[in-house]
Amino acid sequence: MTIFSRRDFLKLTKGFLTASGLAVIVGPVVAYFYPANLEETPSEPVLVGAESDLPPGESKTVRYGRYPAIIVHTSEGLRAYSAVCTHFACIVKWDAQRNEIACPCHEGFFSPYDGGVISGPPPTPLEMLPIELIDGEIFIGGAA
Numbered sequence: 001m002t003i004f005s006r007r008d009f010l011k012l013t014k015g016f017l018t019a020s021g022l023a024v025i026v027g028p029v030v031a032y033f034y035p036a037n038l039e040e041t042p043s044e045p046v047l048v049g050a051e052s053d054l055p056p057g058e059s060k061t062v063r064y065g066r067y068p069a070i071i072v073h074t075s076e077g078l079r080a081y082s083a084v085c086t087h088f089a090c091i092v093k094w095d096a097q098r099n100e101i102a103c104p105c106h107e108g109f110f111s112p113y114d115g116g117v118i119s120g121p122p123p124t125p126l127e128m129l130p131i132e133l134i135d136g137e138i139f140i141g142g143a144a
């Protein structure tokens with residue numbers, strides 16, 4: 001005599017898979033209608049690192065409060081932006097070949113000079129963050 005029949009096992013497995021499938025579908029829908037609070041920003045400046053470690057043409061992504069920020073060393077100097085895409089909040093990346101900030105989700109592209117939308121569906125520019133150099137160290141945000 002078995003305690004746990006084959007039929008019970010299949011029912012349990014089916015229930016687990018159904019619950020998992022619903023979670024995969026419902027999770028993003030809930031996140032879309034109830035987006036995370038994007039207002040949270042650090043009150044103090046955030047250290048990015050030494051300017052010498054970020055040569056022209058390169059970028060660095062750092063944690064900035066709950067969300068990442070992207071710092072790009074452009075030909076016009078250092079720029080910092082929220083790395084949260086203004087379309088559906090994917091995290092943008094530096095595309096050195098295009099010399100643009102790219103969103104991998106829907107092929108949105110932003111200017112590294114002012115964060116403006118170059119192409120794609122993002123409705124507004126990336127949020128520019130204050131940036132300051134202190135003794136060769138890069139700080140973003142806060143009252144640096």
Ligand code: FES
Pocket residue numbers: 085086087088089090103104105106107108120121122
């Ligand atoms: S989320 Fe960035 S282009 Fe859609």
